[in-house]
Amino acid sequence: MRTHRDQIVILKSNNYSEADKILTVFGREFGKFSILAKGMRRLSSKNRGNMQTLSIADISFYKAQGLALLLESKSVHIPDFTTIEVKNSTRVLRLISRLIPDEQAYVKIYEALVKAIKSDLTTDLTNRFRLLFLIEEGLINSMHSCGICGAPDGLNHLQLSIFVLLCENCYSSKKWSTNDVIAVNGELYSNTKFTIALDKYIDNLLLEMT
Ligand SMILES: [Zn+2]
Numbered sequence: 548m549r550t551h552r553d554q555i556v557i558l559k560s561n562n563y564s565e566a567d568k569i570l571t572v573f574g575r576e577f578g579k580f581s582i583l584a585k586g587m588r589r590l591s592s593k594n595r596g597n598m599q600t601l602s603i604a605d606i607s608f609y610k611a612q613g614l615a616l617l618l619e620s621k622s623v624h625i626p627d628f629t630t631i632e633v634k635n636s637t638r639v640l641r642l643i644s645r646l647i648p649d650e651q652a653y654v655k656i657y658e659a660l661v662k663a664i665k666s667d668l669t670t671d672l673t674n675r676f677r678l679l680f681l682i683e684e685g686l687i688n689s690m691h692s693c694g695i696c697g698a699p700d701g702l703n704h705l706q707l708s709i710f711v712l713l714c715e716n717c718y719s720s721k722k723w724s725t726n727d728v729i730a731v732n733g734e735l736y737s738n739t740k741f742t743i744a745l746d747k748y749i750d751n752l753l754l755e756m757t
Pocket residue numbers: 693694695696697698713714715716717718
């Protein structure tokens with residue numbers, strides 16, 4: 548068996564036996580995988596405090612066939628759950644849990660996740676993460692051109708039900724409902740309409756996949 552190192556985010560922690568836990572983690576290099584943490588449920592376990600959901604840690608582990616085995620962990624960041632809103636943590640966790648296959652690295656997504664967690668998953672950072680995730684996974688159009696005519700410039704509005712940008716021409720050529728189109732500006736990512744539209748888009752996506 549070989550020893551590996553990675554930085555990971557804890558996605559889920561399940562009791563396995565009286566003393567052990569199985570953690571589902573998302574690693575920068577190793578992607579999503581499960582790991583057995585022996586003895587972690589004991590009060591004396593050194594790994595215990597570092598390993599709640601959304602904690603970030605540097606770990607070493609054995610991995611051959613089957614389940615990886617946790618050796619050591621060193622805390623990088625412990626999330627502040629007095630500040631983090633449960634709905635934002637649910638928003639990011641379900642995307643990764645449902646839409647990322649096991650054991651594949653997604654460095655860009657990993658780094659966006661770490662950045663969001665370190666900023667207490669504000670709605671702004673949660674939505675930035677979600678949009679980047681959907682674009683990286685090819686589940687949403689990359690936002691470089693008008694979704695209607697393909698023009699590359701003047702993309703100042705976002706159509707919310709199909710998530711495409713609109714150029715000035717396409718925006719002004721139709722009477723859009725204000726519930727359907729919002730301005731793309733500095734506050735886009737914390738805009739409540741944007742958040743709700745993204746929730747709906749992702750709900751539908753996950754529904755189609757089941
Ligand atoms: Zn256009």
